[in-house]
Amino acid sequence: MTGHRRRTDGRVPVALLVPSVLGVAVLVLPMVGLLLRAPWRRLPDILSSDAVLTALRLSLTTATAATALSLVCGVPVAWLLARTRMPGRSLLRGVVTVPLVLPPVIGGIALLMVFGRRGVLGGWLDEALGVSLPFTTAGVVLAQAFVAMPFLIVSVEGALRTTDRRYDDVAATLGASAWTTFRRVTLPSVAPGVLAGAVLCWARALGEFGATVTFAGSFPGTTRTLPLQAYVAIGSGDTDTAIVLSLLMIAVSVAVLVAMRRRWVGA
Amino acid sequence: MRDAGARRVGMLVQAIGVAGLLVACGGDAEGASHPDGSPADGSGARISGEVTVLAAASLTEPFETLGERLADRYPDLEVTFSFGPSSGLAEQAAAGAPADVLATANTVTMDTAVQAGVVDGTPRVFARNTLALAVPAGNPGNVTGPADLARDELRVAVCEPRVPCGAAAEALLDRAGVEAAPDTLTTDVKEAVSLVSLGEVDAALVYLTDAAAAGDAVETVDVPRAGAVVNDYPVAVMADAPNPDGAHAVVDAVTGELGRDVLAEAGFLEP
Structure with missing residues (x-):
């Protein structure tokens, strides 16, 4: 990127300036609007209300659980995609990244068709093991993992592709097993990528709405996470609570971006 | 390594962009329908243009039919419906949504819009509705009445207390002296009905009309004195x-x- 830099005398063509100002306005104005409409005086009361605290607690635990699940399952998937010559790899890559572009509601419907009571697996799970995921906190975690895991996979795969494989080869020639090599050499070398992926995954899980409400429903303390609580608030005419919840989510998003700032500055 | 690092950051930026998109697309739960505007005899030709109607979710079927009939009466009129929870619609109306007509499933939600001064004149009640206990075809949970909604092993859906069907459900359960144990609180009545027709819940308290509109996948169980809890549906022209x-x-x-x-025809009662 730095190699192609030429002098442009700092002059920005109007044809680029105007649309970029509009673009920034589209991105920034909604947040400014929230700040302007925020019920600052009621903010402490709303933030400390039972409904908000319950939703916050649920959101933090489910997003963390979904991230843990994504790490356990997603890092190996990323490794398969980046480091093996397994047939059908590009198909696999396509399949696992589909949720990135899929409307989350569709994900929720799909999950319901599989894990719902009359679903392909859900019926069997219910009868054989007495396990039923819809309308449970575990269902929320599954919905969030469905939507958020691809972020982790993409991030970790990118990191694996850009690190030097020769360290792995050296470890192997020194007699390390494939598993030991993965644990002791590969994983530490991509740790920053894994961390970045986990942070993105967590943020995405925290913001998940569509798949959750469709698959897991909405009940305080069990399945009603922050975004669902915000939707219920605006749907039932409680704009103040909706705004406060929105600000809370924005604060978390900003915190995530700040946490990842170091990776941005390099660009 | 420098180039590789830059690419990695580029991917992350892209991924964040996608994340934002997904968040933005997540909450769209609006339904809209466009009548076909088929030609007719031309009476009332002066009425033309577009009309946007914000209507309670429970009015979906009759209003869509009404829209088709209106297209016959006013060929130049294009009526667009936005169905959703009445409380949310009233809030949209109060916030200045560019709509022409507001129809809600109870008077409490309409009052929000009236108090905000966004309604023209006095709303008129045009229909009434009562609740029914909807169960999936075959009644797998052996639900026999509202008291069963307290059974822990049953999956139960009830509307959010602040939307009209939820307020009515609360009133009905209060009268019946039942402490219901719902597993999910839906934001509008149609969501509860689809959970029943999917078999994901064993029972839901919904409007009689919605249970009827759901067809063969949904049966109803008698609720004693369901007629004691009645929702009045008001409609009004928006001031702006x-x-x-x-x-x-x-x-x-x-x-x-x-x-x-x-x-x-849809099972609503006359006002």
């Missing part, structure tokens, strides 16, 4: 309606003979 003539034509149709017929 972009198309006041069209709005009045729609409200007249809703409150007139056409509306009465269509609503009665």
